[in-house]
Amino acid sequence: MANNTNTPSCDFIPSDTQKQGLAYIQVDNLSKRFSDKPDSLGLTQISFGVEQGKITAIIGESGSGKSTLLRLIYGLASPDEGEIRFKGWKVPGPFDKLIPGHEDMRLVSQHFDDLNTYANVWDNVASRLSNTNLLEKHDKTEIALNSLNILRLSKQRIADLSGGEKQRVAIARALVTGPQVLLMDEPFNQVDASFRDHLQQDIRKIVDEIGLTVIMVSHDPSEVLALSDALLILQDGNLMGAGSPKEIYNNPPNAYTARLLARSNILSEEEASYLLPEISAKEIIIHPEWIRIDEIVRTTTPFTIQNILFKGFYEEIILSAEKLQLRCINKMPNRYQLGQQVSIEVLQHKAIN
Numbered sequence: 001m002a003n004n005t006n007t008p009s010c011d012f013i014p015s016d017t018q019k020q021g022l023a024y025i026q027v028d029n030l031s032k033r034f035s036d037k038p039d040s041l042g043l044t045q046i047s048f049g050v051e052q053g054k055i056t057a058i059i060g061e062s063g064s065g066k067s068t069l070l071r072l073i074y075g076l077a078s079p080d081e082g083e084i085r086f087k088g089w090k091v092p093g094p095f096d097k098l099i100p101g102h103e104d105m106r107l108v109s110q111h112f113d114d115l116n117t118y119a120n121v122w123d124n125v126a127s128r129l130s131n132t133n134l135l136e137k138h139d140k141t142e143i144a145l146n147s148l149n150i151l152r153l154s155k156q157r158i159a160d161l162s163g164g165e166k167q168r169v170a171i172a173r174a175l176v177t178g179p180q181v182l183l184m185d186e187p188f189n190q191v192d193a194s195f196r197d198h199l200q201q202d203i204r205k206i207v208d209e210i211g212l213t214v215i216m217v218s219h220d221p222s223e224v225l226a227l228s229d230a231l232l233i234l235q236d237g238n239l240m241g242a243g244s245p246k247e248i249y250n251n252p253p254n255a256y257t258a259r260l261l262a263r264s265n266i267l268s269e270e271e272a273s274y275l276l277p278e279i280s281a282k283e284i285i286i287h288p289e290w291i292r293i294d295e296i297v298r299t300t301t302p303f304t305i306q307n308i309l310f311k312g313f314y315e316e317i318i319l320s321a322e323k324l325q326l327r328c329i330n331k332m333p334n335r336y337q338l339g340q341q342v343s344i345e346v347l348q349h350k351a352i353n
């Protein structure tokens with residue numbers, strides 16, 4: 001579906017020249033403020049590159065600037081400072097074009113605003129294509145519906161579909177014109193857990209088969225860790241981390257990232273001195289699975305099991321000792337009782353200075 005040429009489409013700024021040696025999508029020193037909302041943090045001096053044919057996920061708390069960043073990449077808003085380049089060319093902003101939005105990209109928004117509720121699935125997707133070649137229009141629509149596994153829903157009205165099915169139509173509608181970049185804002189928001197996995201697998205398959213580049217916004221750590229090739233972590237408009245999910249999860253650059261991805265224990269130096277007296281650092285990150293419970297009490301100041309939360313095949317255990325409280329994972333449910341005293345071993349930690 002995607003067409004991978006290096007020449008600019010008609011989507012370029014006439015005075016611009018193509019810069020060489022940049023990432024497929026290169027964001028440099030990007031800042032955005034909203035004048036009608038002076039207290040809003042917008043985005044502050046963000047720089048990163050996006051690789052072609054990969055899934056990049058932008059994750060952060062609500063209001064951290066995820067959707068703003070996606071809209072800037074697409075060209076629906078213009079930066080106050082910095083620039084965004086796609087294949088070396090500046091992405092035109094809303095004042096550079098009659099219809100904002102880069103021609104080689106498609107944005108699937110959170111609320112399916114794009115779909116015609118009363119038209120059927122086929123027409124919603126086919127209507128993106130011109131009537132100059134009806135056979136080609138038919139084939140492309142069929143391919144797009146097939147790739148999202150919704151060909152069987154062709155005759156159904158959008159109004160009669162589930163949230164997950166609507167999401168599939170919205171993606172098929174975005175892909176039918178063969179964009180090179182697909183931007184998705186919270187794509188799995190309205191999809192329940194069992195359908196989510198299938199949709200994620202379908203998206204991965206499309207990315208691998210046609211070399212599509214995907215940038216998606218999410219606030220769900222399990223989703224981004226499982227699906228993305230690269231992660232961008234946003235907090236209050238600042239880029240707090242960038243890298244592969246494994247790298248960032250196992251070696252979080254800061255406490256915010258660790259809390260967001262792993263619901264980590266973040267200990268102050270004083271708190272940490274109780275557990276890891278040999279470490280001197282401003283903060284110590286300990287993921288819940290980096291703690292091992294030892295039933296034999298080996299110290300004079302043991303931990304007490306305060307709470308045991310049933311999570312299916314594992315338990316989340318809350319431990320406390322003096323002022324310190326820790327969350328850890330127990331993969332052998334029903335082994336411990338509330339109030340039981342235990343020792344713990346910290347298998348791994350990350351010190352932040």
Ligand SMILES: Nc1ncnc2c1ncn2[C@@H]1O[C@H](COP(=O)(O)OP(=O)(O)OP(=O)(O)O)[C@@H](O)[C@H]1O
Nearest residue numbers: 034037040041042061062063064065066067068069
């Ligand atoms: N058009 C706008 N005008 C004024 N303020 C805006 C506009 N768009 C976004 N903001 C503000 O910018 C900040 C970032 O918003 P944004 O929607 O990008 O965050 P987000 O991380 O996507 O949040 P959520 O997860 O809740 O969707 C917020 O304070 C928001 O109110």
